[in-house]
Amino acid sequence: MEINNDTLSNASSGEHSKHQNFKVPGLVSGFSKLNRNQRIDLLNTYLDEDAIDLLNAFLLPDEKVQQVISELSENFLSNYYLPFGVVPNVLINGQMYMVPMVIEESSVVAAASRAAGFWAKNGGFSVRVIDNLKKGQVHFTWSGSERFLKSVFLHIKEQILADTAPVTANMELRGGGIVDVELLSLSHKLENYYQLDVTFKTADAMGANFINTCLETMAVTLSNFMSQYSDKGQLEIIMSILSNYTPQCLVECTVTCPVEKLEAMSGAYLPQEFARRFALAIKMAQVDVSRAVTHNKGIYNGIDGVVLATGNDWRAIEAAGHAFAARKGTYSALSDVEIVDGYFKYTISLPLAVGTVGGLTKNHPIAAFALKMLRNPSANSLMQITAAMGMANNFSAVASLVTSGIQKGHMKMHLVNMLNQLGASDLQKEAARKFFANKTVSFAMVSDFFKKCN
């Protein structure tokens, strides 16, 4: 380890920064080779107080379990905590679930629970997996004629399938594998740009490593095959990588009930009025980007809670979903509503590439427990459950928005966090809850109340 305080400008060489009395770390070589204690020692050279006590206080007593968490990612310092909660009464295709959720935002679990409870009494969530296909591409350039490339493609494909057979054998036993390999020309968008566009089934796995290994194998085959035609043009592989855009890994969730049954959600409005206002809110989210983003964010509050709890990758899910929301040229809501013949029908469709084997799913003890709570579902079942929670959260949020407004419920939840931040005792919390029961809450007001209390 080497700390080169002298290799950088003054501002970053251990001097105090200007506006605050903080020390600034220097350039370090070989940091990843340090062990955890050495990493923390290094932190302590620029933090005022001893970081080690705080960081150690959050370690797990079980060393073996701790090691699993510590080795998930690199340069581990400690554990980061999020609350692991549960949404009861989630009725999906006639099957009841208690759904685990990991989320830092207050009121998300409460909102999902409210909607789940309502729909459990009104037919539940009907969810179907439209398809569960994954994609990946070998991106390359070809300087020769498109026609020639197309003329030899069938031979390339044959060779590709032969060369990837050892990689796919195991996946095929589990019902997955390569579904198709296509040649796409994107040369109208970027000179000489082509893709091998490959469709995969990955059974219950997310399949990222499987797909990437297949694609890298294909790239070698493609490159080798075309080297015999160097007189016809040059082929250059640029990169081989799965796509997180999964519009063919699609799930659709629907709830429906007679309009008059909406009374339990309609607050001060008649159920018919509520349904009309709800539908209007959805139409607004379909035509206005500012509203659509927030609307879809509410869907992903529910989705990411389950994605995180089950050890899946929320960045992949988010990226696919929001790009899907923009597929028609304008970013829009992922849901649609109909009121026909006295029935309210609400539908959400989105891509959801989740897995229930591999990755963190079994490795992380709480993720494994989350899957057990869901009766160790297949990837398709987890798609259904996750989509239902996206719908639950969104339904509840829109229902609040068009009735009492979002702040009333939200601030009640948020009040507790503000009180914790102020260091309130249980007695003080109780007093504050009563005092603010019918008032609009702001941090200033809570802080003021708390001062008077003390």
Added chain:
Amino acid sequence: MEINNDTLSNASSGEHSKHQNFKVPGLVSGFSKLNRNQRIDLLNTYLDEDAIDLLNAFLLPDEKVQQVISELSENFLSNYYLPFGVVPNVLINGQMYMVPMVIEESSVVAAASRAAGFWAKNGGFSVRVIDNLKKGQVHFTWSGSERFLKSVFLHIKEQILADTAPVTANMELRGGGIVDVELLSLSHKLENYYQLDVTFKTADAMGANFINTCLETMAVTLSNFMSQYSDKGQLEIIMSILSNYTPQCLVECTVTCPVEKLEAMSGAYLPQEFARRFALAIKMAQVDVSRAVTHNKGIYNGIDGVVLATGNDWRAIEAAGHAFAARKGTYSALSDVEIVDGYFKYTISLPLAVGTVGGLTKNHPIAAFALKMLRNPSANSLMQITAAMGMANNFSAVASLVTSGIQKGHMKMHLVNMLNQLGASDLQKEAARKFFANKTVSFAMVSDFFKKCN
């Protein structure tokens, strides 16, 4: 508490489900009123083994800290763990940082560290906050003429500013407040649809509660004001809510160096070749949606790591960023590259509405520590740091993709997770690391190796 096993169909009334021997929970009333032990008791009625030991094993010994985490969200069962790691050598605008990151995906911290180390020796990340404005809307319908509504809008605005003054007073002391209130007509998209489109500054806070409270106050003012003109038309408030679409809360991060300096990242390629291939990869992500989604997902691997570590809301950040990526009508890469006069220049621009006060930021002990590691930054500084980590991760990912491919580095990291899943001892892990040093890794191969080892 009431468990109505008899209110639902057989499939969900405590019978074993068909394909697996799992019990199914029934419909529960009053679940949110149960305490944690009662919730777990209820879980135990349908889980085979006792959940309580597992769930308790992950609680924190410090009851006070535990209570903060438990009360963040609802229906708390236990803590969910993610590794809290650190990226050293992050040089931003001449200031050095060690950046905390919370992420479950192996190789993200390693990738960011590699890029950060490289750029620290080549000028660092130049980041500027272009603007830091937030938005919210009062969505309403007006059945009268647009011209009339516009003619009275200045009076409405005046009244709105007067009525929100008590709400904004505190925020104004911190340099925030209402920047503007505009009337937008969207009636060309949806009949009678209008918005009060409101621009806010929220100082160092995310400001969600502030914005929503302001908007709900404005809605009342608007509604009251227009009630005097009921002969001219009907005004109906549909909802009042902040927008997570924040294209005016924008940050731009640039790295640049002479092309020949890229040698440290260029692997088997000449730095000029590397730069050309890198640029081609970016152009591909600009013209192809399948690639753009994955490209941007890589940016958010880095961004979300910091967002989560500092207690911010990743769903809001993701939704805004991906919608922004689609703003021109086709979903595209958030980055751009230039090679001019022997210089490589790479730029990322994206919206990043993060806060450093309020919410979890101070409440969560590890989030508070993360902010301390960053020298308690302003919201603008945190925008810069977060954007730089998005760039770091993306730069590293693209550099790998266009040189050795993603699998080589990734599988090395992933090997450890697979070995943990198989319950390998430290000795076995060491043997596996050596065995797979120059081999392509798949779960089947690791599992096979492990069996032979045992």
